[in-house]
Amino acid sequence: MLAGLPTARRRLLVLLALVAVGAVAALVVLRLTGADDAARPAAEDEATPGPVLLVPGYGGSVGSLQTLADRLAAGGRDATVVPVPGDGTGDLAASAAALDTAVDEALARTGADSVDVVGYSAGGVVARLWAADGGAEQARRVLTLGSPHHGTTVADLAARFLAAECPDACQQLTTGSPLLAELNAGDETPAGPDWVSVWTTGDGTVTPPASAELAGALNVPVQSVCADAEVSHGQLPADALVQAIVLAQLAAGPPVELGPADCARLRAG
Template identity: 75%
Template sequence: MLAGLAPARRRLLLVLLALVLVAAAVAVAVPLLTGDDAAPGTAADPEQPGPVLLVPGYGGSTESLRPLAEQLTAAGRDATVVEVPDGGTGDLRGSAEALGDAVDAALDRTGAESVDVVGYSAGGVIARLWAADGGAAQARRVVTLGSPHHGTTVADLARSFVPAECGVGCQQLTTDSDLLAGLNAGDETPAGPSWVSIWSTVDQTVTPPASAELAGALELPVQSVCADSDVSHGQLPTDPLVQAMVLAQLQPGDPVELGSDDCTTLAAG
C-alpha cells in the first residue's frame, strides 16, 4: 500500500502513524509512572475502612478527642489524633495542610488505600478544606461532629466585642466568613467519600445549631436518636451515645441511618 504512494505522501503518512503510536504509548505510560491505575474520581471501597484521623477544633486540644480515639482503638481501628498548628487558632487552611500530611503518613504507614476522618467542631471545617483541595480522593468517609459549617454567632460576638481574642481561625468561623462562603459555594460535600454530620440541637457553641447541617451528608442530630439527650458541644467527643453513633458510621459498608429505635442500644455504649 505504501509502495504505491508518492514519496512525499508516504513520508506524511509515516509521520502521522508515528504520532499516533507516541500518543498511545503516553496514554499507557502515564498511569504506570504515577502509580494511578484507578479511574479518576473512583470512590474508596466502603467495605474496606482504613486508619482514622481525628481532627480537633478551635484551640487545637487533642485531649478532647483522646477518649473517642481510645474507643476506636478498642474496636480494632488504627486511630490518630492530628495536631494542628498555631494551637488551633490560626488559619484553618494551615490546619488542613497538617491534616493532609497526617493522612499521607497514615496511608504510608498502614498501606491502606483510604482513610476515615472525624472532624470535631472546627475540625469538621478543616476536614472539608482538606477534602476540597484534593483530599476527597483519599477518603472513604468523613464524619463531622458539631461543626459550624455555616459559621457561629459566638464567633460573630467575639469578633465584635473582644477582637483581640478572635484570631484568624475565629474570624474564619463567623457567619459572614469569606472562607466559609467559598467552601459552601456549589457542592458542600465533594465526591469521593461518603459524608455524615452528627450534631446536637442544644449546642450553645455552634449557634444556631443547624449551622452544623451539611448539604449532601447523612444528617444525624443526636436528638433524632435519643430525643431527651442534652449533650452539649464540649461533651460531643466523650458522650457514650455520640461515641457509639460515630463508631456505627465508621463500620464497613455505607453510612447507617439511625433513629429512635437505636437509642437504647447506642446509649448503653
C-alpha cells in the same frame, strides 16, 4: 445451506451457534443485573476501613478527642489525633495542610487505600478544606462532629466586640466569613467520600446548632436518635452515646440511618 454438509460437521456448526447465543444471553443478563461486577475486588463498603484521623477544634486540644480515639482503637481501628498548628486558632488552611501530611503518613504506615476523617467543631471545617483541596480522593468517609459549617454567631460576637481576642480561626468561623462563603459555594460535599454530620440541638457554641447541617451529607442530630439526650458542644467527643453513633457511622459499609429504634442499643453499647 447446512443440508449439504456432512452430518458431523453440521452438528458442530449447530453446537457452536448455540454456544454463541448462550454467551450473548449471559452477557445481557450480566449487564442487566450488574453481575459483571462480581469479578471485581471486594466492594468498598465491604472492605476493611483504613485508619482514622481525628482533627481537634478551635483551641487544638488533642486531649478532647483522645477518649474517642481510644474507643475506636478498642474496636480495632487505627486511630490518631492530629495536632494542628497554632493551637487551632490560626489560619484553618494551615490546619488542613497538617491534616494532609498526617493522612499521607497514615496511608504510608498502614498500606491502606483510604482514610476516615473525624473533624470535631472547627476540625470539621478543616476536614472540609482538606477534602476540597484534593483530600476527597483519599477519604472513604468524612464525619464532622458539632462543626460550624455555616459559621457561629458566637464568633460573630467575638469578632465585633472582642476583635483583639478573635484570631484568624475565630474570624474564619463567623457567619459571613469569606472562607466559609467559598467553601459552601456550590457543592458542600465533594464527591469521593461518604459524608456524615453529627451534632446536638443543645449546642451553645455552634449557634444556631443547625449551622452543623451539611448539604449532601447524612445529618444526624443526636436528639433524632435519643430525644432526651442532653449533650453540649464540649461533651460531644466523650459522650458514650455520641461515640456509639460515630462508631456506627465509621463501620464497614455505607453510613447508616439511625433513629429512635436504635437509641437503647447505642446507649447500651
